[in-house]
Amino acid sequence: MPAWKSLVGLLALTGGAVSCAHHGDTEVVPEHERAELLKKWDQEWSFSGIASFAHLNPVKCLIEPSENYDIAVIGAPFDTAVSYRPGARFGPRAIRAASARQMSGTSFNTRAGINPYKSWAKITDCGDIPITPFDNGLAERQMYEAFLELGSRKTVNVAPKGGDSIGTGHPKLVTLGGDHSVALPALRALYQIYQKPITVLHFDAHLDTWNPVRYSSYWQSEQTQFNHGSFFHKASREGLISNTTSAHAGLRTRLTGVDAGDYTNPGPEQGFIRIHADDIDELGPMGVVETIIARTGLDPEQPVYLSVDIDVLDPSTAPGTGTPEPGGWTTREFIRILRGLEKLNLVGADIVEVSPAYDNKGETTALAAAQVAFEIITSMVKSGVKEDLGGWYGHLYDGETAEAEAKAAEEVTRDEL
Numbered sequence: 463m464p465a466w467k468s469l470v471g472l473l474a475l476t477g478g479a480v481s482c483a484h485h486g487d488t489e490v491v492p493e494h495e496r497a498e499l500l501k502k503w504d505q506e507w508s509f510s511g512i513a514s515f516a517h518l519n520p521v522k523c524l525i526e527p528s529e530n531y532d533i534a535v536i537g538a539p540f541d542t543a544v545s546y547r548p549g550a551r552f553g554p555r556a557i558r559a560a561s562a563r564q565m566s567g568t569s570f571n572t573r574a575g576i577n578p579y580k581s582w583a584k585i586t587d588c589g590d591i592p593i594t595p596f597d598n599g600l601a602e603r604q605m606y607e608a609f610l611e612l613g614s615r616k617t618v619n620v621a622p623k624g625g626d627s628i629g630t631g632h633p634k635l636v637t638l639g640g641d642h643s644v645a646l647p648a649l650r651a652l653y654q655i656y657q658k659p660i661t662v663l664h665f666d667a668h669l670d671t672w673n674p675v676r677y678s679s680y681w682q683s684e685q686t687q688f689n690h691g692s693f694f695h696k697a698s699r700e701g702l703i704s705n706t707t708s709a710h711a712g713l714r715t716r717l718t719g720v721d722a723g724d725y726t727n728p729g730p731e732q733g734f735i736r737i738h739a740d741d742i743d744e745l746g747p748m749g750v751v752e753t754i755i756a757r758t759g760l761d762p763e764q765p766v767y768l769s770v771d772i773d774v775l776d777p778s779t780a781p782g783t784g785t786p787e788p789g790g791w792t793t794r795e796f797i798r799i800l801r802g803l804e805k806l807n808l809v810g811a812d813i814v815e816v817s818p819a820y821d822n823k824g825e826t827t828a829l830a831a832a833q834v835a836f837e838i839i840t841s842m843v844k845s846g847v848k849e850d851l852g853g854w855y856g857h858l859y860d861g862e863t864a865e866a867e868a869k870a871a872e873e874v875t876r877d878e879l
């Protein structure tokens with residue numbers, strides 16, 4: 463709740479006992495009283511407050527046209543295009559709840575060397591797109607219009623690094639799904655904004671470039687093509703995906719029929735190179751990173767969309783998903799890979815297919831998704847910072863930092879005694 467609302471409530475309760483001036487209907491609290499109230503009551507615990515992502519200021523951006531931001535977190539609660547377990551419409555709520563321990567004051571990312579919530583970027587939780595569960599054609603349009611609108615807003619702050627990439631001046635969107643088909647309207651919007659095919663980095667156990675006839679060659683309609691296994695096929699046909707720079711990693715699905723025909727039906731690879739889940743054993747996480755970057759490049763003029771199906775993780779670390787496939791990566795391996803990719807020119811990202819009904823009581827899947835979102839947001843913010851921050855994985859921890867940390871640790875120990 464914004465501070466002014468709680469103040470109005472407080473004043474109403476005290477029946478005006480707190481002295482205040484009247485300006486029409488608005489009661490204005492003298493500054494010193496406001497300061498006192500904020501000091502006294504404006505604290506949130508990780509477990510308190512209304513569940514926005516990472517306790518970010520929640521704004522229904524779609525009905526506030528003047529609301530601008532550098533990064534928007536947006537929920538896409540949609541799951542009527544799935545082929546197996548439904549339930550991902552509850553994903554955004556679950557991920558927000560699981561992000562509760564990401565508070566701005568306590569979110570320094572040691573792996574990256576930055577606290578993304580206390581840096582240059584204005585990050586806003588823009589709420590959910592109100593997507594119809596009754597008509598997928600309409601849902602597609604609602605999502606497209608919403609992504610286009612939210613992605614076309616103005617940025618608020620200039621990144622310290624300055625404007626030297628195609629993304630400069632455009633806010634970045636982080637979508638919490640929703641089933642994976644939400645990536646199609648997102649890509650359509652990004653294509654519209656950037657006016658060129660987008661590099662897609664896709665983490666997923668499944669192809670998602672399936673020819674829609676895989677599901678039924680007889681019962682076909684325009685709308686059956688929009689589903690959570692064929693949306694990249696459609697996106698490729700529409701020319702939205704860059705065919706020369708896109709990559710798919712974490713793959714391990716079974717295929718139809720008696721050969722690997724799904725990989726090539728009907729076209730080549732719809733633009734993706736493929737890194738299988740098992741490849742991590744030979745390559746190691748950093749080898750996966752190098753293979754990806756060799757493909758995507760780091761061209762500042764080429765926008766990259768990062769699409770994370772939570773089923774890229776093994777079901778032991780992410781059971782709450784629609785189409786689980788044993789044999790995936792651990793959360794730690796995946797985070798390591800994401801950190802290695804922090805220099806990509808991300809303009810948007812999604813974390814999809816979290817289906818809380820299949821999650822466990824410890825919110826394992828939602829926690830993993832919230833952490834993935836945190837790492838992605840970290841990279842988006844870090845890419846705008848001027849100096850080389852390093853962090854554990856950046857190997858730039860210098861003697862001075864180490865010394866300061868040792869001193870701080872010493873002080874904490876003393877305080878505890």
Ligand SMILES: *[C@@H]1O[C@H](CO)[C@@H](O)[C@H](O)[C@H]1NC(C)=O
Nearest residue numbers: 659698699701703705729730
């Ligand atoms: C990528 O290749 C597919 C054919 O496999 C084609 O339909 C599509 O238009 C190509 N995309 C671009 C951006 O050139």
